Amino acid sequence: MSQQVRGVVARKQGAPVEVTGIVVPDPGPGEAVVRIQACGVCHTDLHYREGGINDEFPFLLGHEAAGVVESVGDGVTDLAEGDFVVLNWRAVCGVCRACRRGRPWYCFDTHNARQPMTLTNGTPLSPALGIGAFAEKTLVAAGQCTKVDPGVPPEVAGLLGCGVMAGIGAAINTGQVGRGDTVAVIGCGGVGGAAIAGARLAGAREVIAVDIDDAKLAKAVELGATQRINAKRAEPVEAIRGLTGGHGADVVIDAVGRPETFEQAFYARDLAGTVVLVGVPTPDMRLELPLVDVFSRGGAVRSSWYGDCLPGRDFPMLVDLYRQDRLPLGAFVSETIGLGEVEAAFAKMRHGEVLRSVVLF
Incomplete structure (x- = not known):
């Protein structure tokens, strides 16, 4: 059964974002619903809001996130309810020419969830980088979930989802x-x-x-x-x-x-x-x-x-280095904010006041 949650949506180019109700469907085959715990505010989200990526408004923003798997669809065997994951926007296919040549970080056919999330009136949303994580829950392809050590704070782990990994x-x-x-x-x-x-x-x-x-x-x-x-x-x-x-x-x-x-x-x-x-x-x-x-x-x-990364290889390694005090991931978190403060975080980003504002749920 689908769920209604709150999310940050950019309805049109250049307009301030708003927190509104969104509908998250149950996961279909190869998909997962993730309860978001933290999501960084990245320049890419601002590019989406400004129409710098494409014009497929409305956008469900947010992509630099960590959370807990709530449910999985048919055929998903390597994820389970309760797994702590960092979301990535490079779910490799395993069969394209890059993957077959042993270079999956160049995958030419990365994939996202097939079902759309929508506004409460049924309007389909375009999730930023196929993720849409400025939301209490989001629907992604199972391959977009990378399991990492659950002992790491989500506001730190989520940064690996984009900018820090890049x-x-x-x-x-x-x-x-x-x-x-x-x-x-x-x-x-x-x-x-x-x-x-x-x-x-x-x-x-x-x-x-x-x-x-x-x-x-x-x-x-x-x-x-x-x-x-x-x-x-x-x-x-x-x-x-x-x-x-x-x-x-x-x-x-x-x-x-x-x-x-x-x-x-x-x-x-x-x-x-x-x-x-x-x-x-x-x-x-x-x-x-x-x-x-x-x-x-x-x-x-x-x-x-994306730093030519392979999430399944690189995310757990970097989390281990953080836990060994060899990688200062916490230094990138300038502030933690609420869901309604994303627009203000964009302004701080424009003025160079922060490395990362991170939304905590």
């Missing part, structure tokens, strides 16, 4: 930071901060934080940065080179996703170094680079989608 994965999985490497991270919000933590976890010798906000740079040092550059007071490429013997960093991660920051990352790397783009650009952005520079500098230019 940043850590950009350093470890995409950038393949190794012991003794020098790393620069441009943009020290939630994703950039996580990239810094990931680089230190991987054994980087120097991690250079670049931002225009001194408060974010101070937080970057807490997360493992060894040097910091305020781009309002110093030209980033020259400053990064000055801190790396004139050579540039082995890996430069652009966690902003703008043409100017990508160009800085491109020229701030050492010869044969790696550039990783993990910041999300908007569709209108264009980049111009001399092709001869792309050729002559060698190395690699990579984009990192």
Whole structure:
């Protein structure tokens, strides 16, 4: 029997979000209903509200979440009622060409729940990233649930569902930071901060934080940065080179996703170094680079989608590292809020006042 719960909905582009009743159906084959315990407020949710992802309004926002499985549908064998899970938006299919080649983190056919959640008047909702977790309960594909140690606070565990995993994965999985490497991270919000933590976890010798906000740079040092550059007071490429013997960093991660920051990352790397783009650009952005520079500098230019993660592999590992006090996930939680405070959290995010606001249920 379907259930009515409260959720945060964006009805039209740019309009303030509202808390309203939504209908969650019973799970069908391959699906699960999850009672949400915590959900982070991510820039992607704001992009949905602003129409920057698509125009399939109304949206049920929220996707960076942890909770407890309430019920499962037919054919679900690896989840049970009461399991503590982190939700992910990459339920791999196991049969596409990427999965068959042993690269499931590139799965070309990830899937979501088949049934729609709706407003109380029957209007279908588009759940953010196929999750929709600014709600007391949500319906997802069973493969979107990753079981982790239930001893971890949900407001910490849920962060792995998007931004923190994207940043850590950009350093470890995409950038393949190794012991003794020098790393620069441009943009020290939630994703950039996580990239810094990931680089230190991987054994980087120097991690250079670049931002225009001194408060974010101070937080970057807490997360493992060894040097910091305020781009309002110093030209980033020259400053990064000055801190790396004139050579540039082995890996430069652009966690902003703008043409100017990508160009800085491109020229701030050492010869044969790696550039990783993990910041999300908007569709209108264009980049111009001399092709001869792309050729002559060698190395690699990579984009990192969700940190090239495999949730079933990476989430439990990162939770274990947190429990061993080797990964400061709690440092990303700037505040905990109620369901009705999401719009205010968006404003704080715009002004750079928080790494993560987290809705607690």
